[in-house]
Amino acid sequence: MKRFSHIVLMALLLFVTIRPVSGAAQTASSFYMHTSSDSVKVGDIVTVTVTGKTLADLYGAEFELNFDATKLKYEDVSSSIKNTFPMAITVSDNKLLLVFTLQSQRAGLKRRLEFVITFV
DSSP states (O other): OHHHHHHHHHHHHHHHHHSOOOOOOOOOOEEEEEESOSSOOTTOOEEEEEEEESOOSBOEEEEEEEOOTTTOOEEEEEESOSSBOOOEEEEETTEEEEEEEBOSSOOOBOSOEEEEEEEO
16 A cells, blocks of 8 residues: 555655646747848948747847948947947958847837848
């Protein structure tokens, strides 16, 4: 009888530790990138838009964009959010690195975020 109660106790402990916990479904954050045109000519302005959707408490981000520096020249970047830490933008060796973080004590972003990077 004692052995049977140990087996039942072990089975209950195993059940408690491996049973799945159900909770509210959370949509994963997603990021998309698109350009203003599929083909460009010398002198055209090209924009690359990076969009984050269904964000969940995003407080900072880092984007790296590789491009052909013999054909494109970095011009500017703009953001859809205000009160961000001054964005750190580094351009070198055909690579643009964009880093930002929110300022002040507040919750992270829970909405859409958009960066527009302009090249000439």
